[in-house]
Amino acid sequence: MSLKLDKLVVTLAGQPLVALNTEIAPGEVLTIMGPSGCGKSTALAALIGALPPAFRMSGCVFLDGRDITALPPHARRLGILFQDDVLFPHLSVAGNLGFGLPKGADNRAGRIEAALAEAGLAGMGMRDPATLSGGQRARVALLRCLLSEPRGLLLDEPFSKLDTELRAQIRAFVFDRARGLPVILVTHDQHDARAAGGRVISVSGEEVAL
């Protein structure tokens, strides 16, 4: 399993914003770093296939050797975590996890409960997500994503809204759970980049020294 960006270029009105040419091995975390507004989130939108109409894209994306460039977002099997957890407020915690778990899966309730227990959230399935703490919500969002069995994981500054102490804890939780998946992290925070422990590049593909 690997994620390969083959001469991926995103332009806006003819101006190149993103230029990436690299391969991320399973278990590797590639960090894309830069100030806000530099096009980091645009790069992720291009990867999951949700680029707004004004942007143009060239190049290819391969996941596990399969060309996913022309596939719609739902068929790509790339999970994404945002700055906010984007938990659905109309569903319970278990409902949110059920949303991620594929329909045919057997023992749905059992798998959801097991996932919660492993994440230190045992018995919280029926809770309203709004009643959880920031750290708990972040964990639920990751579980929801992982239950959908993605083949790669994209992280869009997922730690930036957490306070310092929680941040290290959730960061460790995410990198631990994502083991075995190719991961791309975009961030403007040096600590996140350092903790990720992998290569750090800019949106135009140059190595960034920390």
Place this chain on the structure above:
Amino acid sequence: MALRRPWALPPWGVLGLLGLPVLAGLAGVFAPAFGWLPALGAHQPNLDAWRAVLGWGGLPAAMRLSLVTGLLATVISLALTLLIVATWQGTRSFVWLTRALAPLLALPHAAAAFGLAFLIAPSGWIARALSPWATGWDRPPDLLIIGDAYGLALVAGLVVKEVPFLLLMTLAALGQADSLRRQMVARSLGYGRVTGWMKTVLPAVYAQIRLPVYAVLAYSMSVVDVALILGPTRPPTLAVQILDWMTHPDLAMRFQAAAGAVLQLGMVMLALGLWRGAELALGRWGRAWAANGGRGLAADLVLRPAGAAGAALIALTVGLGLAGLLVWSFAGLWRFPDIWPASFSLRVWSGQMAALLPLTRDSTLIALGAAALALILAVSVLEAEARRGPAHPRRAMALIYLPLLVPQIAFLPGLTTFALITGLDGTIWAVMATHLVFVLPYVYLVLADPWRAWDARAGLVAQALGAGPGRVLWAVRLPMLTRALVIAFAVGFATSVAQYLPTLLIGAGRVSTVTTEAVALASGGNRRLIGVWAVVQMALPMAVFALALALPALLFRNLKGMRVS
């Protein structure tokens, strides 16, 4: 901070202006429904009016028609709206589509209904296009398409107008529903477009469009002008029958009309209750459905083309319908099944000119007055809200929607009685004031979003430069919001021009507009004549809308920061 400006009423003060006529109108309906109307010499409460209404043989069919057509039109309009947004949000076609549908908001219901009638009639363009090669018809077939007993033409006429309205309301709600990110999460988890949207965005959006949906239901169940043009006649819908009793030369029939109005109100309240119950049941089921993990990928294959087809059908129907009105108004000889008239003439236009000019003038005056007053009131509510902090938002919204939720036919007869007693009926001012009740909600709704979205830092900067709240309003906020103000004015103007029932009842035959005149022609069936009046009725609000779009562009042509992207 104390307010010295007398016009800066507290928000509930102006909003109360909306509730008062509705409540007074309802009182003026309930009393005569139970036999009490001193002005007509009736002092003895009794149930005669109810006996007369219940004794009318057409009542069960009329009630069933109102209920079924209203619910059907609302369900279809809502389903189509949600389908269009779910399938196309975030694409180029969606931007194009919303631009194409937005002007339909300014189109009067009656003009849209006439357009549809001209299109689907046995001698309409559809039948002509298919004849004689496919149908074998060499004369218009004897089919009851318009005014069919099930009210299907009426439902279609309502749907083509309500979808654009619900679509614009949904667009406004999307921003607050975090819709793009939710959809992105659902899609990256493997969900199909429509299923992902329904499971994640709809619950948030529906909470925002609930009141507009209720307004559509109440309107569709009790509409009069569209039902006169497209609805069945024997029996008609309950609302049309009430109008019939109301305008009967025998004043005694007014008691019957009042009882019918109370019955109509009860039916609408019942339907709203049923709808609310269905919402709760569907919501409960929907939460389980959302959590079951079904990705609904196959559904996209059917639903995406269906959404596109529905949107295209509406745009095409309205477009061809309006073109049909225009062609008929200029048509000379036009034999069936020719697709185009053999000759064109200005005969009907020039013949109607003597009547067209004064009625166009009166319609314009009434609409200008109502829209201007509504704009002033809306600005003062919003400004008071900004200075004092908002009124209780949900209660305020319910008040604003009150004139849109209580059927016109249920409370206007009561207001008419008051106007009659006070001698105000039949004056242009009374008509304008009644229009204001329906114009203000729309003006407020259109203006509220841009008003609140205004960057308050501009005001803070002005205050720091020494400007008081009045100067901030006049010299900074209003100029910056010019575009929103003129659009709100145009919406108000269009709403006023489109009013049929208030003009007819309060105008008492002495004040007419292009709308009352056009609808009055419906039963006559003279296509060229209807064409002329319906074209004027649709052109008047459209022209003001075009001006509203052109004016800010012209005013601010040298100011890049004020330009519209």
